[in-house]
Amino acid sequence: MKTIHKFRLEAGKEPVTLSLCEGSRVVRSEYIVSDKAVYIWVEQPLKASARLTDRRFRVAFSGEPVPDSYQYVDTALDPFGPEAYHVFEVPRAEHPWSDVKTDDSVTHSLGKGEGWRSTVGLS
Numbered sequence: 001m002k003t004i005h006k007f008r009l010e011a012g013k014e015p016v017t018l019s020l021c022e023g024s025r026v027v028r029s030e031y032i033v034s035d036k037a038v039y040i041w042v043e044q045p046l047k048a049s050a051r052l053t054d055r056r057f058r059v060a061f062s063g064e065p066v067p068d069s070y071q072y073v074d075t076a077l078d079p080f081g082p083e084a085y086h087v088f089e090v091p092r093a094e095h096p097w098s099d100v101k102t103d104d105s106v107t108h109s110l111g112k113g114e115g116w117r118s119t120v121g122l123s
Helices: none
Strands: 003-010 017-022 026-033 037-045 053-060 071-077 084-090 107-108 116-118
Touching: 003 017, 017 037, 026 071, 026 084, 037 071, 037 084
Parallel strands: none
Antiparallel strands: 003 037, 017 053, 026 037, 053 084, 071 084, 107 116
């Protein structure tokens, strides 16, 4: 079985992180005038064994540059204005936690080039 869920995305320079089931896919995007926001609808499997994975999405205005590696997903139009909002998925390799090590410690390079270290292993 599967279902479709709706998620709100904020326009801006910072991507939005969503925890989605593996095998999920974006099926629609739309600008909702009453909320003044872009939403995406995601088809997700309803298997109890489906693992969650973090996926990042970025909303860009027309003419706004994004890295070549970003994958275009869909466009949402403002029906009462001139704006178009383009939804891109950020590749996993560009997630800030993509440098997670799988040994007994976890290191991230978040922030101002300074990381943090946890001695607790991943479970």
